[in-house]
């Protein structure tokens with residue numbers, strides 16, 4: 001049952017943190033558009049949502065497609081108030097070995113994808129004379145560099161910069177721009193990171209994940225639902241006086 005009357009578009013929503021965010025915003029009463037690369041995965045994700053929902057096949061690296069996704073959200077769900085730039089990819093590679101193609105790919109998804117999302121959302125809010133909320137996925141890797149994650153950290157530091165600049169540029173329009181910085185979340189992304197660490201460093205499978213979790217004060221890895229609770233706040237009117245912030249929620253791992 002929708003009680004909020006607002007509409008959110010969530011990218012990278014077919015699984016993991018994006019899906020948990022979409023499910024949580026739906027429970028909060030928002031209508032949600034789920035966007036991702038694979039229509040079958042989107043259909044399975046949408047089936048887990050009880051309230052008003054739409055799906056959009058989207059590659060966030062394609063600027064025109066992101067603009068179109070915002071327009072489709074408005075057309076299909078009757079509004080557009082919240083943009084969640086969640087889609088992202090990881091890459092494990094020592095600095096010395098990062099290729100130009102690898103750098104271009106991760107930059108296209110994690111940085112350009114977020115920039116296109118910020119642009120498209122702000123333009124739509126302006127065209128409709130609305131205020132709005134833009135919330136993007138950063139990471140603890142936006143606050144600290146991690147060995148083997150150089151390209152990834154670079155993109156997440158960039159998301160932090162874009163968030164601060166966009167917050168200043170769009171404040172007069174009543175648009176808030178913030179980011180969430182999770183720690184170690186047990187999604188497919190971390191399974192891939194851990195497997196790749198094993199390949200590159202000779203660590204046993206599971207060892208890198210366990211080592212990261214070992215540094216967490218609260219003594220456990222983070223769930224996607226933990227992250228969704230923070231995003232729910234950043235997407236809600238309760239955070240109206242917050243903008244330009246990249247909020248760390250990691251169980252006590254990185255202190256800034």
Ligand SMILES: NC(=O)C1=CN([C@@H]2O[C@H](COP(=O)(O)OP(=O)(O)OC[C@H]3O[C@@H](n4cnc5c(N)ncnc54)[C@H](O)[C@@H]3O)[C@@H](O)[C@H]2O)C=CC1
Pocket residue numbers: 011012013014015016017018035036037038058059060061086087088089090109113137138139140181182183184185186187188189190
């Ligand atoms: N898992 C973790 O520990 C952490 C994740 N994050 C960030 O949170 C976000 C979500 O991460 P997870 O759910 O863990 O990842 P995931 O790999 O489990 O899910 C990512 C989703 O994004 C989609 N995606 C990838 N490239 C896309 C593109 N070009 N266009 C549209 N969709 C695309 C994938 O298809 C997938 O459904 C990412 O931005 C990630 O960097 C930040 C901190 C920690």
Ligand SMILES: CC(=O)C(C)=O
Pocket residue numbers: 090139140141149182183184189193
């Ligand atoms: C996946 C991620 O954001 C890390 C390792 O901080």
